Amino acid sequence: MTAILTAAEMRALEQEAIARGEVTGLELMERAGRGGVEAILAEWPEIEQGARRAVVLCGPGNNGGDGFVVARLLKERGWEVEAFLYGDPDRLPPDARVNHDRWCRLGRLRPFSGTLRAKDPSRSDLIIDALFGTGLARPLDDDLVAGLTAPTPEADMRDGRSRPWMVAVDIPSGLDSDSGQPIGRCLRADLTVTFHSLKHGHVLSDGPSWCGRIAVKDIGLPAAAGSTRTLDAPPLDGAFGLAKRTGHKYSHGHALILSGRPGRGGAARMTARGALRIGAGLVTLAVPPGALQENAARLDAIMLRSVKDAEALTDLLSDPRFNALAAGPGLGTSDREAALLSALLDASRGAGEASFRPGAGRPALPADGSPPGSHPGAARPRALVLDADALTLLSKDEALRARLHGHCVLTPHEGEFARLFPAIAERWHEPPLRGPTYSKVDAARDAARESGATVLLKGPDTVIASPDGRAAINAAVYDRAAPWLATAGSGDVLAGFIAGLLARGFAPFDAACTAAWLHVECARSFGPGLIAEDLPEELPKVFRALGL
8 A cells, every 4th residue: 555645745745855955845846847748748659749839827836836847848848838827926936936937038928817718728739737736725716717627527528639638737726636526617637647646636536537647756755654545556565364375264264244034135145255255264144044045045155044033143143253244235124133233233342452453454363273262262353344234224223333343344335424424424525615625535534433443435436444543545546447346236245355354354444455455456357247246256366466
């Protein structure tokens, strides 16, 4: 995992490097401008064979200073360049003013404070948006760039080369860099060149639709220690903990999955299949007596137990070898299922806290190879995944919800999240008026703190948050897009992946991150035509690609 930064974290990183004397602001601006030109030529190498005309739109801050560097470097390559300044040159920050003056010694600067007519840039190959970048805190003026904005990304799609390429420096102007939401009107880019690391707004919400393609350019800053990570690679070092190298089936845990009434068992069967495929040593499906025959006809390696009611479930859970539990897919929301959920919360609560320290990863196995906590009298680290109907039950019963704890993983989609955390969801979905705005990361973090559980908030921009404040973004966007996951049952399989990793001893946050990353990789590996049942069957191929 690598850091993904907010605008404030990026500014702090730059200022700390400058304060330590490692770099000057002027050097950072020069590196950014050079990185922008390099990214443009790498994206469209054929552009140097054309007319080579560019319009550079420079704003009143340091993003405008980056734009002046781009304008100068293109001019030095023989391009015909027109630069516009939105604002007063006497009020530019010092470094931006230096690059403004350098440009003025080379080419003409065209100030504007009203409409920039579309006819000005339309004959160009490139438009460089260096107006506001990550510093935007208010909506763009309606007439600032009339003719260059569109009400939606779809309305601004390029028809071949009928319009010039739009390149955003750092982030498209009008897009909030923390939430990925437009603050009023927004410029849509074909290419966004950002520096040092991705920002939250590049991957969250509508950000990918407005950013086009993304290039991240190194500008020589030290590694960031941001509070959020992006799952752009296997989230555990060297896929640690996924391989099976020693032990027997009980060494890798036993997951218990609750199933619903007759005719509603398919979702839980996919959850169970996901848990088994990802490596749980054993998986048992607990079903109502009337659904036993139906499930027996569909399952082989997955074991079955008949569970009539909460008392029967409590009796089943007296077996200490069950160390991971999952409920929700196809479960139902009647009083019976509420009582079952209560029993699960009782059985998981009081598990050994030491086994799930933040960042602990997978704990060591006992000397005899049995799963952690499987010995009578030992601390029992039973973790609990709650999805679908279990989340609905929680949203209806405050007493149940109050019994959530740090061994729980909640996996809501946006609608379920709104029912579980209505005040947080309302704040998240408020129309953004000024930046920085409240983001999906903020919402997931606040939900995790409020509930005391790990929260995996689903979507193409899935966010995983822990009660201790850690967060990660599993973004299935840009080159990692997996639109085939928008199919019935894919979330049920994800719950199974998490349950299987919990059974193997992964800490809740690590299990959620690893499962989410593998979920996307399975979809990408299979490709178009994916249905949920394909996801567990694609795991072996993904594991082989990881060298397991």
